[in-house]
Amino acid sequence: MLSDFKNFLLKTNALALAIGVIIGATTGKVVSAIVDDLIMPPIALVMPPGDWRQAQIELSKAKDADGKVTVNAIKYGHFAGATIDFVIIAFVVYVVSNKLLPREKPAETKTCNECLETIPKAATRCKFCTTQLFA
Numbered sequence: 620m621l622s623d624f625k626n627f628l629l630k631t632n633a634l635a636l637a638i639g640v641i642i643g644a645t646t647g648k649v650v651s652a653i654v655d656d657l658i659m660p661p662i663a664l665v666m667p668p669g670d671w672r673q674a675q676i677e678l679s680k681a682k683d684a685d686g687k688v689t690v691n692a693i694k695y696g697h698f699a700g701a702t703i704d705f706v707i708i709a710f711v712v713y714v715v716s717n718k719l720l721p722r723e724k725p726a727e728t729k730t731c732n733e734c735l736e737t738i739p740k741a742a743t744r745c746k747f748c749t750t751q752l753f754a
């Protein structure tokens with residue numbers, strides 16, 4: 620029973636997935652800190668003054684028995700803010716992943732003189748026509 624559970628955790632990559640989720644959540648906090656603390660303040664200088672994220676077109680207003688007011692509105696300020704946040708966060712993720720993740724170089728190849736197939740550059744014999752190749 621216990622070894623079955625251990626096998627389940629290891630063979631279904633459940634632990635790896637859990638680690639990925641935890642790392643992802645932590646990375647998300649770092650990215651939002653980069654955006655909120657480092658990138659948004661300079662951008663706020665060129666944004667229109669005032670709380671533009673609260674901008675909305677009010678469609679109707681209702682007051683319930685307790686006196687609580689419910690506003691039905693098109694909240695275009697919130698929508699625009701979420702869109703701008705997404706673009707900035709996506710750009711930061713793009714830049715960070717570009718800098719941190721290694722680029723995979725394409726394998727070096729050459730063309731066989733006999734059959735014109737593409738083969739590894741270091742090959743001494745063609746894998747397609749078995750011609751001996753000389754450097």
Ligand SMILES: [Zn+2]
Pocket residue numbers: 731732733734735736745746747748749750
């Ligand atoms: Zn060949």
